[in-house]
Amino acid sequence: MKLELRGITKRFGAFTANDHIDLVVNEGEIHSLLGENGAGKSTLMNVLYGLYRADEGEILLDGEVQHFDGPGDAMAAGVGMVHQHFMLIPVFTVAENVMLGHENTKGAGILDLAAARQRVREISDRFGFHVDPDALVENLPVGVQQRVEIIKALSRDAKILVFDEPTAVLTPQETDELMATMRQLRDEGTSIVFITHKLREVREVADRITVIRLGKVVGEAAPTASNAELASLMVGRPVELTVQKDAPKLGDVALQVEGLTVTDASGIVLVDDVSFDVKRGEVLAIAGVQGNGQTELTEAIVGLADSARGSVKLGGKELLGRSVRDILDEGVGFVPEDRSVDGLVKEFTVAENMMLDRSHGEPFVKSATLQLGTLTEFATEKIQEFDIRTQGPTQPAGSLSGGNQQKVVIARELSRDLELFVAAQPTRGVDVGSIEFIHQRIVETRDSGVPVIVISTELDEVTALADRIMVMYRGKVVGIVPGDTPRDRLGLMMAGAQA
Known part of the structure; x- marks a missing residue:
């Protein structure tokens, strides 16, 4: 027909x-x-x-x-x-x-x-x-x-x-x-x-x-x-599709996760006794078909999981059981997998979204007073640095394209002094040109010595960014393998085959 x-x-x-x-x-x-x-x-x-x-x-x-x-x-x-x-x-x-x-x-x-x-x-x-x-x-x-x-x-x-x-x-x-x-x-x-x-x-x-x-x-x-x-x-323009990166310059272990288990409200185990570590200056990518525990693992690291046990240590300090605010203040940058739900307040301006992590103190708030001049200057600088296509810092974030909304989130999280950067589905719903830019910033963050965790269901993204790849299946770690592991082997692991 x-x-x-x-x-x-x-x-x-x-x-x-x-x-x-x-x-x-x-x-x-x-x-x-x-x-x-x-x-x-x-x-x-x-x-x-x-x-x-x-x-x-x-x-x-x-x-x-x-x-x-x-x-x-x-x-x-x-x-x-x-x-x-x-x-x-x-x-x-x-x-x-x-x-x-x-x-x-x-x-x-x-x-x-x-x-x-x-x-x-x-x-x-x-x-x-x-x-x-x-x-x-x-x-x-x-x-x-x-x-x-x-x-x-x-x-x-x-x-x-x-x-x-x-x-x-x-x-x-x-x-x-x-x-x-x-x-x-x-x-x-x-x-x-x-x-x-x-x-x-x-x-x-x-x-x-x-x-x-x-x-x-x-x-x-x-x-x-x-x-x-x-x-x-x-x-609508030429795009560099290959992620350009040098071999990692690894430092000491920054993040240690041991025996992490997450359950839902009915007691079903979503993350099952997971252990791994991440060194300074490396990207650990977590791969797997959507729904195999990656989301819950990420939420546990940043304090969003309701029921988690085990240990998550950053620089020797235990994060598990602490509030999201405490964890962010320890230097954890977090890009959530759904920017529209967890990453932005769409009714707020671009500038206001830029300060969401730091709305409780300097430099944007002094003596309980918002420092509008400081915020506007900061947001204007980041709009230029991260190539955010916007009419200006006062434009509502919800009126931006998906790629530019994601850049607002990325800019906010990478504009702090970080001890760990966690990016869940960092390029979901993002155009090819913005993918190129976001990948570049992730590699630059890794090269600055910050440990990076990337959670992605896009295998091309995983293999492009990862120094090591951890594959999850039904809440468990199937294996942790080098970043250049062949796609067919990764695919078998994503279906549950042991490394």
Whole structure:
């Protein structure tokens, strides 16, 4: 089935998310929609899937104009979507999830689960998925859950499949398996739209590439295009994609973590007896698929975990059990994984956000009085130093782009005398150009002798920055390996294989 989008425009108030976008996806083609987070890719696909209604433009399937009032209409027309965050009911079986919303009945309104199981087996056998129709979804690995999403779409005879950032929660091996599945689907005539911001993946699997920037199509490319060419299209300028760094000049051990265990409110162990250390002048990257204890480990180090036991010592001083304020005052810089929730107060100005860690004393507060001149001068200096694209220090932080919001957080945390720098997902939702800058600042911090911990689910980021890599799986440390460890070995470790 051939898909055409003509002049699609979608506005949210005064903001234009999609600006007269044209896109053609031919039958039996993998067409990649490449662009940074916030470029408008997912909005465009949500229009196609009937979740949003376009303000202008039209959707055509095999030359016929379509009018979708919801996902049901899109599915009925042959459009399926595999979402970044799976739309599955964990306590249901695979077969129950597949038939959900399209329940077949027999006799007196009894669900025909046997037919659903058979459909799952047919599709699973056809593509070599090896999915048990009676397995509970909550017991399946993430990669298998994604196959269930694909089976759901195919069970409804999808002729066009949209994959929205499908590799975000996969190991490298699971990503390779997904790529193979996409190629098999293409070869059987399915049209695929592959939404991503990862250059390596798009070059590996796409037949054609369309690049979107700031809601507009800015160019098309062949998969033979270089990473540098694609990155330049995405950002609008040349970008240095390689992290330039010298060998580390290691000092003594600065951070010692021993037997750290974190549990949630119901007593479930999220971080299980974790021990490691970090030396001055090195980057320890913590790798793993999202949800394997990295977030809780980070929160325990900076005092945000509700229930943690063990030991976390910085320069010989115990941090565990102390307040966040005390820990920050010991010289810990912290970039949280969700800047919008934990890193910024969006209603505050850029300048006010710059002083959040130090709003209780000099130089910004004297005798309980805010020193506006000092704060404005400081913020203006950091805006220039960190290349923050803003109208000035009084602009509300929430009105900045995602990359510039992240730079505000980075600038604030790196503008103190640090004994430890902890950066969780430091480039999540950040454009390629800002990634280049943030990576450079992390390396400069390490070279100044500060121990650095980077927590990232992006394996390319981990291998680019790390001097050593600690891999976590289900709350435990699988192993700690050198920064140049091959990707395939890291991928096996992320799936639980011991180092």
